[in-house]
Amino acid sequence: IKTSVIIPAAGQGTRMNAPINKQYLTLRGKPILSYTLDVFERCSLIDEIILVINKNEFKICRQQVLAPHNYSKIKLVEGGSTRQKSVYEGLKKVSPQTDIVLVHDGARPLIKEDIIVQSIYETIQHKATIVAVPAKNTIKVVEKDGFVEYTPNRDFLFEIQTPQTFTYDLLLDAHEKAIQEEVEGTDDAFLVERMCVPVKIVRGHYNNIKITTPEDLIIAESLIDLFSGEH
Numbered sequence: 001i002k003t004s005v006i007i008p009a010a011g012q013g014t015r016m017n018a019p020i021n022k023q024y025l026t027l028r029g030k031p032i033l034s035y036t037l038d039v040f041e042r043c044s045l046i047d048e049i050i051l052v053i054n055k056n057e058f059k060i061c062r063q064q065v066l067a068p069h070n071y072s073k074i075k076l077v078e079g080g081s082t083r084q085k086s087v088y089e090g091l092k093k094v095s096p097q098t099d100i101v102l103v104h105d106g107a108r109p110l111i112k113e114d115i116i117v118q119s120i121y122e123t124i125q126h127k128a129t130i131v132a133v134p135a136k137n138t139i140k141v142v143e144k145d146g147f148v149e150y151t152p153n154r155d156f157l158f159e160i161q162t163p164q165t166f167t168y169d170l171l172l173d174a175h176e177k178a179i180q181e182e183v184e185g186t187d188d189a190f191l192v193e194r195m196c197v198p199v200k201i202v203r204g205h206y207n208n209i210k211i212t213t214p215e216d217l218i219i220a221e222s223l224i225d226l227f228s229g230e231h
């Protein structure tokens, strides 16, 4: 079985409010994107890493992220104007032998190998899996006028993370159908759900945060310190 991971890292990081794309900010001196790449580079079940970056960031990526490390699995691809477009650009460059594709946000540097391995195993069985954790907070659906419309039962609510993992043909079909029908989703599973294919939950860790706003940098550094004390 051949496995590729697509890492979308071509966003603007607008909510981070930093002068550079958040993925090139450092945590304890190392770029966020390097943490993410290191985990997949080291994971023996991953054959290929398709790193999707902004067209203006090839230089910074090569200098700050690729040059200081010895990556052997990475192929660089230019991204698009939305996450979905960036993933699709990556999908087009995946090696033709690929059976299973994982999609993992460049901005989730704290992913652990055990979750990647479990995602691959479960996808061999179920064709579509997404990593998730039970919602900790009560979530309400709010109308545009600022009043609560209803409160879904929290027992059925999960926060969805990445990786999201699919058989290659299924993910490609889902993206092509979405393009034809002019649908944009915030994650890949949404596109697969639209094809009426069941998507299985893989239980993840709360630590696998997406670096989005400035306080996430503080949380991530604390978690990195915690992990580095574990061995």
Ligand code: CTP
Binding pocket: 007, 008, 009, 010, 011, 012, 013, 014, 015, 016, 023, 052, 079, 080, 081, 082, 083, 084, 086, 087, 105, 106, 107, 108, 210, 211, 212
């Ligand atoms: N992404 C991408 N191409 C885009 C938009 C997003 O590859 N056109 C990537 C981001 O780089 C990130 C991941 O998708 O790793 C998740 O997106 P998000 O956290 O929303 O990142 P940004 O879009 O960069 O941030 P913001 O929404 O705050 O601008």
Ligand code: MG
Binding pocket: 011
């Ligand atoms: Mg975004």
